[in-house]
Amino acid sequence: xxxxxxxxxxxxxxxxxxxxxxxxxxxxxxxxxxxxxxxxxxxxxxxxxxxxxxxxxxxxxxxxxxxxxxxxxxxxxxxxxxxxxxxxxxxxxxxxxxxxxxxxxxxxxxxxxxxxxxxxxxxxxxxxxxxxxxxxxxxxxxxxxxxxxxxxxxxxxxxxxxxxxxxxxxxxxxxxxxxxxxxxxxxxxxxxxxxxxxxxxxxxxxxxxxxxxxxxxxxxxxxxxxxxxxxxxxxxxxxxxxxxxxxxxxxxxxxxxxxxxxxxxxxxxxxxxxxxxxxxxxxxxxxxxxxxxxxxxxxxxxxxxx
Ligand code: MAN
Ligand code: CA
Numbered sequence: 001x002x003x004x005x006x007x008x009x010x011x012x013x014x015x016x017x018x019x020x021x022x023x024x025x026x027x028x029x030x031x032x033x034x035x036x037x038x039x040x041x042x043x044x045x046x047x048x049x050x051x052x053x054x055x056x057x058x059x060x061x062x063x064x065x066x067x068x069x070x071x072x073x074x075x076x077x078x079x080x081x082x083x084x085x086x087x088x089x090x091x092x093x094x095x096x097x098x099x100x101x102x103x104x105x106x107x108x109x110x111x112x113x114x115x116x117x118x119x120x121x122x123x124x125x126x127x128x129x130x131x132x133x134x135x136x137x138x139x140x141x142x143x144x145x146x147x148x149x150x151x152x153x154x155x156x157x158x159x160x161x162x163x164x165x166x167x168x169x170x171x172x173x174x175x176x177x178x179x180x181x182x183x184x185x186x187x188x189x190x191x192x193x194x195x196x197x198x199x200x201x202x203x204x205x206x207x208x209x210x211x212x213x214x215x216x217x218x219x220x221x222x223x224x225x226x227x228x229x230x231x232x233x234x235x236x237x238x239x240x241x242x243x244x245x246x247x248x249x250x251x252x253x254x255x256x257x258x259x260x261x262x263x264x265x266x267x268x269x270x271x272x273x274x275x276x277x278x279x280x281x282x283x284x285x286x287x288x289x290x291x292x293x294x295x296x297x298x299x300x301x302x303x304x305x306x
Contacts, residue, residue, distance in 0.1 A: 163305060166305070169302065172218070177216065178301075187296050190236045190240070194238070196298065197301070202302030202303075203238060239275035260277075261287045265287060272292075276288055
């Protein structure tokens with residue numbers, strides 16, 4: 001076999017079976033043994049070349065396959081990437097929508113807050129106004145309380161003023177009293193004195209409370225005539241012990257609970273079953289028991305008339 005120059009291995013790989021046959025024929029003419037050895041070499045070279053081509057083709061096929069796979073992967077990545085971008089774009093659009101909605105909500109909340117703050121401000125002003133009015137009302141209420149108290153204090157006077165005592169009778173402690181001071185009225189017994197009072201529409205005085213006793217005491221001391229003898233200046237009152245000695249009862253039958261007897265009285269001297277009161281300085285020592293037939297002055301009592 002000849003060297004084919006620069007084409008080397010590539011040319012060798014492309015030698016066909018006919019070429020080998022021509023060479024074998026030439027070798028047979030020159031040297032049978034050498035020819036046989038050369039043929040063996042040539043066949044070996046031919047086998048090696050075929051194998052190289054096959055390897056090259058295999059490598060090339062593998063390269064093409066790997067390229068194809070690479071392109072497939074790349075395409076898939078591109079496609080996935082495209083999907084990711086699409087998803088991101090979609091998500092971005094969605095987020096923009098959410099953001100816009102959030103902004104709108106925020107603006108709405110701001111408007112609502114502003115409105116409520118304004119309402120709160122007005123409410124605060126109204127509260128201040130009402131508090132101010134409340135203070136005015138409190139002042140008026142205090143003034144009215146004073147007025148009511150003052151007017152209430154006038155009620156008894158007005159009520160009593162509408163009621164009156166008969167001429168000659170004296171109003172004291174919400175009652176009308178008649179003190180028989182006049183010389184034109186001769187002294188009389190306890191019973192006659194009572195009759196006089198009853199004819200007037202009253203009765204002998206019943207001083208069954210300290211207030212009434214003191215009121216009558218004041219009236220006697222105001223009008224009494226000092227020059228007269230004490231026993232002549234006594235005034236019959238509506239108190240007796242006729243039913244049981246020592247058991248003093250008022251005209252309505254109630255028992256005496258607090259007496260204003262003079263010192264040593266009642267002493268029932270003789271038979272003294274009727275009580276009389278006398279003008280004395282000490283209001284708690286003004287009573288004496290005297291004979292009911294004695295002639296004394298008297299004191300009548302009567303409810304005021306409307
Ligand atoms: C004196 C005293 C009284 C008595 C009278 C009767 O004043 O003895 O107790 O009742 O006299 O007049
Ligand atoms: Ca007596």
